[in-house]
Amino acid sequence: MSLWLHLAINILGTALLSASNYCMQCLSAPNRQEVDRAHQRHIALDIGVPSIRNLRHISPKRLSLWILLAISSIPLHLFYNSAVFSTLSAMEYDRFTVSPNLAAGKVFNVSGVPPTWEGTYDVTNSSNVDDFHSDRWTHGRFHQSALIEHGSHLLHDVKNQSMWQRLENAECIKQYGQEFVSSRADLLAVSPALNDSFSIKWFGTEGPDADSASPYGWMCNRYPKGQYGVYFQRCHLSTVLQNAANWTIRSDDIVSDTNYEAHLVGSRSDPVEYCLSKQVEELCRLQFSPALLIIVIICNAIKASCMLLMIYQRDFEPLATLGDAVASFLDEPDCTTRDNCIATKYHFMNRTWTKGPRPWEIREHRWFKAASRKRWLVCNILCITVLIIAGILLHKGISNYQLADKSFKAIWNLGYGTVTSQSLLAKNVLLPGSRGLFITVLLANLPQLFLSFLYLAYNALFTYMLLAQEWSGYAHHRKPLRVTWPRGVQRSTYRLQLPYTYGIPLMVFSGALHWLVSQSIFLARVTVFDPSGAEDTKYSISTCGYSNIAIITVIVVGVVAVAFGIANGFRRYEGGMPLVGSCSAAISAACQRPEGDGDASLLPVMWGVVGGVEGEGEEEEEGERKGKVGHCCFTSREVMAPVVGRLYA
Numbered sequence: 001m002s003l004w005l006h007l008a009i010n011i012l013g014t015a016l017l018s019a020s021n022y023c024m025q026c027l028s029a030p031n032r033q034e035v036d037r038a039h040q041r042h043i044a045l046d047i048g049v050p051s052i053r054n055l056r057h058i059s060p061k062r063l064s065l066w067i068l069l070a071i072s073s074i075p076l077h078l079f080y081n082s083a084v085f086s087t088l089s090a091m092e093y094d095r096f097t098v099s100p101n102l103a104a105g106k107v108f109n110v111s112g113v114p115p116t117w118e119g120t121y122d123v124t125n126s127s128n129v130d131d132f133h134s135d136r137w138t139h140g141r142f143h144q145s146a147l148i149e150h151g152s153h154l155l156h157d158v159k160n161q162s163m164w165q166r167l168e169n170a171e172c173i174k175q176y177g178q179e180f181v182s183s184r185a186d187l188l189a190v191s192p193a194l195n196d197s198f199s200i201k202w203f204g205t206e207g208p209d210a211d212s213a214s215p216y217g218w219m220c221n222r223y224p225k226g227q228y229g230v231y232f233q234r235c236h237l238s239t240v241l242q243n244a245a246n247w248t249i250r251s252d253d254i255v256s257d258t259n260y261e262a263h264l265v266g267s268r269s270d271p272v273e274y275c276l277s278k279q280v281e282e283l284c285r286l287q288f289s290p291a292l293l294i295i296v297i298i299c300n301a302i303k304a305s306c307m308l309l310m311i312y313q314r315d316f317e318p319l320a321t322l323g324d325a326v327a328s329f330l331d332e333p334d335c336t337t338r339d340n341c342i343a344t345k346y347h348f349m350n351r352t353w354t355k356g357p358r359p360w361e362i363r364e365h366r367w368f369k370a371a372s373r374k375r376w377l378v379c380n381i382l383c384i385t386v387l388i389i390a391g392i393l394l395h396k397g398i399s400n401y402q403l404a405d406k407s408f409k410a411i412w413n414l415g416y417g418t419v420t421s422q423s424l425l426a427k428n429v430l431l432p433g434s435r436g437l438f439i440t441v442l443l444a445n446l447p448q449l450f451l452s453f454l455y456l457a458y459n460a461l462f463t464y465m466l467l468a469q470e471w472s473g474y475a476h477h478r479k480p481l482r483v484t485w486p487r488g489v490q491r492s493t494y495r496l497q498l499p500y501t502y503g504i505p506l507m508v509f510s511g512a513l514h515w516l517v518s519q520s521i522f523l524a525r526v527t528v529f530d531p532s533g534a535e536d537t538k539y540s541i542s543t544c545g546y547s548n549i550a551i552i553t554v555i556v557v558g559v560v561a562v563a564f565g566i567a568n569g570f571r572r573y574e575g576g577m578p579l580v581g582s583c584s585a586a587i588s589a590a591c592q593r594p595e596g597d598g599d600a601s602l603l604p605v606m607w608g609v610v611g612g613v614e615g616e617g618e619e620e621e622e623g624e625r626k627g628k629v630g631h632c633c634f635t636s637r638e639v640m641a642p643v644v645g646r647l648y649a
Helices: 002-028 034-038 051-055 060-083 126-132 142-158 169-176 237-242 290-311 321-331 371-398 408-415 433-473 500-520 546-569 584-589 615-621 624-628
Strands: 084-091 093-099 141-143 164-167 184-190 200-206 248-256 262-271 276-281 283-288 521-529 541-546 605-608 629-636
Touching: 002 060, 002 084, 002 290, 002 433, 002 500, 034 051, 034 584, 060 084, 060 093, 060 290, 060 433, 060 521, 141 283, 164 169, 164 408, 164 615, 169 184, 169 276, 200 546, 262 629, 283 290, 321 433, 321 584, 371 433, 408 546, 433 541, 500 546, 541 546
Parallel strands: 084 521, 093 184
Antiparallel strands: 084 283, 093 200, 164 276, 184 276, 248 262, 521 541, 605 629
């Protein structure tokens, strides 16, 4: 259920991201008045692409809407996927060493235990006494009566065969050698070292405990460093499993003095023959956070309000597409860009716009050239960096000491987005309470925020390339302009610059990656239950879960995405036109139509040489041809291709 809910969440999230990006691009698109003011100061704006540079030149109202749309996106990506999350149950369990006869339900005897038991559970000072049941402890000493109570219950439970499962040593180590034991409770380690006169030893309650380096440190046959009963040394399961057949558990005899301080008086190793494990139902749940849902609803309301305000703005006619800009400049030619008809975007990069004739040169451009080198480098370096980080995290995940079986089949069987004790972050990053929930949500969803940024950067990169593709087509095919508000034979459009053949696959790709990332690292609540089955809120925590197979899939899909973008960069444009990119000045320079062609924007247009100069080319001397200055532009009239070496202005 969690998997499908997160799939639905990421479909909605991707739709919101795309709609928000669409509106932000419209809001940042300049209108003709804003372009004219910028051109008067020799500043070129961006046309047909998402632009940060344009924000300094648009109206304050549109700028405010753009900022609100951008800011409202951040909480969505940080909280949306964590509004619904899974919980993992973690059982605290009592651990005993018992004699074979007690394990068989035959005998229980503590005649060998003194009234004040010098047992195996330990305390270090009087402040620890409050952590234990008052009927078991009196000033640091564990009484025989409590042990009798435990043993009697165990003898009764052991006779109920359906509740207990026999585990051989290796399987016992695997089942209890986890940070969180979910489907098992009390453990009886059956040892031939115990006899009928001393048939049970209680080692205390094990389970999630932030004070221990490992909740299963008792498995290692060594005395823990530090205070008694606290496992500060990491117990490596691989080492224990190698000696499963000869597994022994260290038994340390501890007594309390008159100052209630514990002292080690002796130790020995009890061999383990097999284990009896009490089976319980795993109490996993699917939950949602009302607070996070409220944040998501507020952000969506802000986005919806901004979109409605944008739609109902009066006199808002942005040059949102390439066709919008060409139509506007054909209707009202821009005097600041005259005599630059074959200028490229590079001629307008500084604020000294030079005019005059330029010779035509044939240059074949690849799609790489449409966007700046800086944009390509930033986009691809960020993508590759994210993939490298994902690879490092995958290595850490597979190297997890709790993951006993590291085969691909075992990793696959753990599943996507599944909360398991083998795929949770280390205990030193676990935090209890609402503060822990908030910090964990941020940690789990930061990759979503970075992924959204990468999607916008990748979307912009393809927008630049496909804008240049649409532009170069006008040198070879006469066609109506694609505009937002069509007139005459102009074509209407519901998209901005990306064709649906690219836009829709990019959206699907983004949605799939967002979902995969939500299954790679995610919020997980660990609900701790004490041996009686009651929830122990003291140790219930929020943490991050991860899925190795989902991380592998993210890396594969990410590599395909990067390779697809780079491969498209090697494609060639048809050529025959100057490379203008999204530069408003270069687009304007190419739209200095001839006199008498005032309705050009309403008709099918083509870019090329006008004025009949080229018609004389075959009969003129080479020097005379080069001395004449031709003119290229968009027009509804007949045009010819420019000639190499001829001057045009």
